[in-house]
Amino acid sequence: MSRLHVVSGKGGTGKTTVAAALALALATEGRRTLLVEVEGRQGIAQVFETEALPYEERKIAVAPGPRPGGAAHSAPADGGGRRAGGEVYALAIDAERALLDYLQMFYKLGGAGRALKKLGAIDFATTIAPGLRDVLLTGKACEAVRRKDKRGRFVYDAVVMDAPPTGRITRFLNVNDEVAGLAKIGPIHNQAQAVMRVLKSPETAVHLVTLLEEMPVQETVDGIAELRAAGLPVGGVVINMTRPEVLDTGEVDIAANGARRGIAEALAEAGLRGGRRGAAGVRWADGLIDPLLEEAREHAQRVDLERAEHAELTGLDLPTYELELLPEGVDLAGLYRLARDLRKQGPI
Incomplete structure (x- = not known):
């Protein structure tokens, strides 16, 4: 079962909302998930209607636990300190702060690293070397996937990444190629290799969010082909904002x-x-x-077009999930509703 869920999609398809709903869905039955943002948009904070996320892992939601018979309810904490309904934590990864962590981890720079930040060297490094930036962002998420507590249990049962759009996702995840021109050996090279071992393993699944419209579907089809060509594991396709057929x-x-x-x-x-x-x-x-x-x-x-696009998506031979359009918009109640719908459609 995948532990790192990367969610991508064409802009405007609702990938951040789907990533948030997926994190909630995976957190049921006492599980703990981490929802990671890498683009600096604070989209997660907006979806959960909370203040801007700092560069630290913070609990932002409690997932509903299952009642006998399948209905949801909030349950008391279990013996390990986790609520039976599960918890969702969130982290907005900042490339500069991640680089400071990296410098401290491998070079023990401490105050020298902070001095470099004040001089603008950290921002300079992440700007001129986009491959390094991708290593830092993906590396932080992969570290959360591997992290264990003192009892040897994974700290997070699943990590969900609200990733860049479909047009950039393959290059973003294929950090090994990005770093090849930066470093052939050394800590940066080793870090990139460690990240790729996670990203190209069965632990990872890349899910693409789309609408039943021509351009998003075509971008999804192209994105899947690129991911497969790069050897990156494709998970499922989430068809978002589906509308009912009012006529038979x-x-x-x-x-x-x-x-x-x-x-x-x-x-x-x-x-x-x-x-x-x-x-x-x-x-x-x-x-x-x-x-x-x-x-x-x-x-x-519209129905004729959507049927054609739906047939193209189902022809990809991938798990397909459908989330309905919420006419009133996606508030917290709507987000929990989408999470429940994802759970009903089986494991993702």
Whole structure:
């Protein structure tokens, strides 16, 4: 079972929301998860409606525990100090702070490292060497995956990374190639190798978030091909913001063909018969037909497009998960709802 879940997706597909819901879903039944942000957008704080995250691991949510029969509830702490419902911690990784940790870990610079930061050397290093920045960001997440407590248990049962968009995800994760031009040997090289051992192992799964729209689906298909070519483990595809089909297949066909008679009969059955005329001399029931037909045609076109895109995604032979569009937006209650939906669809 994967312990590092990397969540990517085209911008605007809701990957941060999906990453947060996944962290909650994985934290049920007393588990502890870490939700990691690497882009400096404070998106996690916004989703959980909390203050900006510092560069430290902080508990931000408690996942619901299962009732007998499957319903969720909050349960008391177990003997190991964890709530039966599980906990979600979050960390916003800062490349400069991560480099200071790295310098302290390998070179014991201490105050000298802080002096370098004041001089701007840390920012300079992470800016001119983007490969180094990726090593630091991915390395911090991989360290959390491997970390154990004094009893030899993993501190986190799962780590979820809100990663860069699909167009950059393969290069971001393939840090071994990025660092090849920076260092052939030494601590940086060794760190990159250690990171890649985690990223290319069964412990890791890269999930892609998409919408049932042409561009996000195409970017998802291309991203999966790039990940596979790089030897990075692809997890599943999360189809986000799905909308219900308000018409069945036969009704969609009728709508697409613009059947005025069918609409008129349906209005009549609903009691909307045209018996009087409005100011323009048009019977009021007749005046409803054209707008309804136009709306029905648009719905039919959308359904047809979404079915085609859905078929392309399912043809990738990967686990597929679907999350519905929440018309009222994603607040905390909605986030827990999405987490529950992910759990219902099986392990991810």
